[in-house]
Structure formats: C-alpha cells, structure tokens
Amino acid sequence: MTGRITEILRYPIKSHGREAVARVVLSEGQSLPWDRHWAVAHEASEADGSAWVPCRNFTRGAKVPGLQAMSSALDEDSGIVTLTHPDLGELRFDPDTEGDQLIDWTRPLMPEGRMGSDRVVRAEARAMTDSDFASVTLCNRSSHRAVSQRIGRDLSIHRWRGNIWFDGLAPWEEFDWIGREVQIGSAVVLVRERTTRCAMTQANPETGARDADVLGALESWDHRDFSVLAEVIKGGEIAVGDEIGRL
Incomplete structure (x- = not known):
C-alpha cells in the first residue's frame, strides 16, 4: 500500500513560524533543506x-x-x-x-x-530538530483525523509541526514503519522512531491559545506519540503528489 504526499512543511526558525513548499531535494544524512536552520x-x-x-x-x-x-x-x-x-x-x-x-x-x-x-x-552542523539525529518527520493524515475525532472537532495539522504529510493509508500505519525503509518520491528514508509529543500541540495554530487536550487524546491510545522520525539514506527530489510507501 502507498499513500501520497499532501503537504511539505519547513520551519526555518525553530518554533517561530511554518512555511509550505511544493517540492524539495532531500540529501543523505540531512534534514529537510532550511528546516530548523x-x-x-x-x-x-x-x-x-x-x-x-x-x-x-x-x-x-x-x-x-x-x-x-x-x-x-x-x-x-x-x-x-x-x-x-x-x-x-x-x-x-x-x-x-x-x-x-x-x-x-x-x-x-x-x-x-x-x-x-x-x-x-x-545551525552550523545540522538542523536543530528535537531528535539527536538529522531527521525528517512523517505525518499521517489518517492518524490526524483519528485524533480530531477523539477530541470531537477538526484540528489543524499545524499543531504537529511535521515535515512531510501524506494520506491514503490506515490510521497509525506509520508506526509499523519503525526500522523499515520508506520510498518518498525518488528519495528513501529509514524510519527510526516515533515522535513523542509535548504541550505545544495543545495550542491553536491560528490564535496561539491552548484550547484542546491533544495529549489527553493521545493517551487514550496509551501513548503520547504522533508521527515518526526518519533518516534520509538516499537523497532525491520529493514533491506534493508523490507516492510514499514502505519498501
């Protein structure tokens, strides 16, 4: 099964703004270009x-x-x-x-x-992501919809501050990718771990006010995880609309 990329997002200044881009070139061992630069x-x-x-x-x-x-x-x-x-x-x-x-x-x-x-x-060495390795964050829209449904209202995907969003796969299917290689466009990544979430997800991306118990919703599945962190092992161009799936 494969999904398709719906959004590519970067955060040039860590925690200070988000930006959507149509395509990027991933490089082996590096994060998304200009992400957390x-x-x-x-x-x-x-x-x-x-x-x-x-x-x-x-x-x-x-x-x-x-x-x-x-x-x-x-x-x-x-x-x-x-x-x-x-x-x-x-x-x-x-x-x-x-x-x-x-x-x-x-x-x-x-x-x-x-x-x-x-x-x-x-960042002179590498992107200042939260992970101790140069990572890209893969986010499943189906998992996002599951969280929205648990809370009882639509939530913005921007609460998660992820890099590569995709749709067309089952909720939480991305967790099965841990330790596996995933093809994204012409690039390949190795999915290394889940992303454990913090209080930033509680804040509304339109207003900045905390207005949803996102962490409580995640805990209903016995974890505080959303999305997965991956390492680029083969560089290549990726674009909105490209396929994404496990090799």
Missing part, C-alpha cells in the same frame, strides 16, 4: 549553533504557546525571513545579523516567569 536561544542556554543541543536550550512553543500562531516565508537567495502573527503583525529581517529584531518583536508573547529569548543562533 536557526533557533532562538534563551537566557540560560549555551547554544551557539556549532553543535546539536537538546530543545530545552531554546525558546519554543511548549513554553510559549503564542509562538504556535506564527507563519514564515524564507527567501533562500537572500536569507531574509518574513514572519507574520495575528497579534504582532509582520517582521522582515535577516536572522544572521538582525536577530535582536526578532527578540524584541516576540517579547509580548513571553509568559511571566519564563526565561526570555536572548539571541538567534544559526
């Missing part, structure tokens, strides 16, 4: 981008739910990122040289008592 380090973080560090070093939606409502657009030629937020308006800046603008712009979203954002760091 920058991240915002908080005041207590020692992250400088030279090496991968865990997500606790960064400002993220699990602690700052208002970030969930942010969208982004990256100009790959110039490196300029444009962010939009329903409460903050628009910010256009260069993350490499104008990170202070982002820190100032997002300050109204920071909850009291949380460590403030301090600086924007660029």
